[in-house]
Amino acid sequence: MVKKAVIPAAGYGTRSLPITKVLPKEMLPICGRPAIDYLVEEAVNSGIEEILIIVSRYKNIIMDYYDRSLELEMFLKQKNKSHLLQTIQLPDVKIQYVRQPYANGLGAAISLAQTFVKDEPFAVMLPDEIILAEKQTALQGLISIYEKKQSNVIALQEMPLKELGNYGVVDVTLNEENLFKINKIVEKPVSNPPSNLAVIGRYIFNPNIFDYIKDIKPGIGKEIQLTDAIQVMIEKDISFLGNKISNTRFDIGKESDYIKIINHLYSKKNGL
């Protein structure tokens, strides 16, 4: 059973500067809630019981958000605003943190989760991707595949050619409907992407991935790339499956998607 999730949130959010100089991308407000809270909700709704958030020096506000504020609770009670207490109720999940001292790559960030993960399979959720639940959450889909196949699983989505260069892109063989065997993964291909299927920010990994990340040398952007560890594992015949998901997804590092998700959720909340 997959009960643990890791949310790497130690990057600088350069696409969203200047606001991310003082406000982490993960805390950008979306209809009154920080962006990361939509991932925490997805995790809880997918049966995750423990979350590790990888933070940096400038992200203490994330820890504050998931801590109780006894003064505020008292204040609301004294001022006859107890109906607002439910808005600050903490999610039903255990949250821990680890600091990444230097943002030297997603692979390096994930390697900091080894003590938390121990010898269990675990989910990785990238917080710039908010994926709306449909029949099920994106993560639930991956977890149910993991439970049947015991294989590493990566969420995939079809992307227009001009956008593929911003993603990890996979070469695949179709196994079953929406389920692919991944033959190769290329990070941000400059030309000739192996397909139009891009890696979306949800993964399930077996814990042996840590053995491979530790040997990875800095790659694109001089960062320890998670994709490079995955490619080494694929070359060693370690199974990676790709699940093509159809859920609506917003990349909040893109201003247009940030505005779209606010409009979408606001309209839904107000029945517009």
Ligand code: UTP
């Ligand atoms: P990105 O490189 O897309 O995120 O990493 P970023 O650097 O925060 O944002 P942009 O692209 O410059 O706007 C994907 C995820 O991995 C985390 C980031 O916080 C982000 O959620 N990450 C990346 C780390 O936790 N540590 C790293 O060293 C790198």
